[in-house]
Amino acid sequence: MRERGFTIDPDIRVAKTLPARVYSDPLLFDLQRERVFARTWQYAGHDDLIKVAGQVFPFTLMPGALDEPLLLTRDATDRTHCLSNVCTHRGTIVVEGAGHEQQLRCRYHGRRFALDGRFHSMPEFEDTVGFPSPSDDLPHVALGTWQRFLMVALAPTMAFDDAIAPLRERLSWAPFAQLAFDPNGARDYLVNANWALYVDNYLEGFHIPYIHQSLAAALDYGAYAVELDRHGVVQLGIAKPGEPSFQLPQEHRDSGKRLAAYYFWLFPTTMFNVYPWGISVNVVVPLAVDRTRVSFLPFVWDATQRDLGAGSGLDRVEREDEAVVEAVQRGVRSRLYDRGRYSPAREAGVHHFHRLLAEFMFGS
Ligand code: FES
Ligand SMILES: [Fe+2]
Known part of the structure; x- marks a missing residue:
């Protein structure tokens, strides 16, 4: 297994992306079972x-x-x-x-x-x-x-309180008592791609203007922000003028930012997407090295906002993401592709994920 190992340079400016084999090698997927999935929340x-x-x-x-x-x-x-x-x-x-x-x-x-x-x-x-x-x-x-x-x-390497801290800190104002699961809005998507390709795509807003027309109309691309936590990433979607945003309390660290959405990712497979209408939990389940199920679970606290702004049309956005992620899966099998480079301005979240994968899989 040693020859399958890899490292990700901590300096994003010189780093190379994950080797293509990580997305297609069944032996590396086997390794991830115990080293990544069993050790995380x-x-x-x-x-x-x-x-x-x-x-x-x-x-x-x-x-x-x-x-x-x-x-x-x-x-x-x-x-x-x-x-x-x-x-x-x-x-x-x-x-x-x-x-x-x-x-x-x-x-x-x-x-x-x-x-x-x-x-x-x-x-x-x-x-x-x-x-x-x-x-x-x-x-x-x-x-x-x-x-x-x-x-x-099963065998956590980090305390739950530490893993969840970024959400606790930013969402203390939210009306959780009113939060109700909407079973009719829940969807499962089967994606013909490795789970990590789905996560890569989730962790950058870089592709929004190219892939998601409707989302690009609601979000201010220039103001989109990414923050890294020890075992997670939060992306801040900033609303264009006139688009719906959170009413944050004055003392909140993001107050005055016109936030349309928080996209919290917890390494490796859990996403909490927070919108003015509530929370869409996305659960990524790796079924095989090249097959992934993604469950969208909506929890609603304000149904009147459901069809507005960055939190609307999630099914369409998901299908746009699926199509591009499945194309990447076909691409990374190529004999002529191995690793790429990162945009320091736009791919800090992806780089952070790849570093965590290298750390958990090979202790680097
Ligand atoms: S397997 Fe024998 S009692 Fe449960
Ligand atoms: Fe996307």
């Missing part, structure tokens, strides 16, 4: 999934990339948990469907667990020595909650 859902005590919600974390069977629960004392959904006896799936439970009971041989994952009971084990022990409990997985959103990490 992933979007798991919103708090309605486990709203009341006793509610359980099984799910598969990153199908295609991690395929980890997990379970969200809310126990009788109102604490929330993310647990392994694999029975500690012989390994079957414990909970098959969402519902309300007082205990978890494995249907294979009847082992019971409390909703916080602790082993409760098991028939026919009286003669088993040293049983039960802590390894008979369902393993806990790190669960982070920010406002209405739940994120999980």
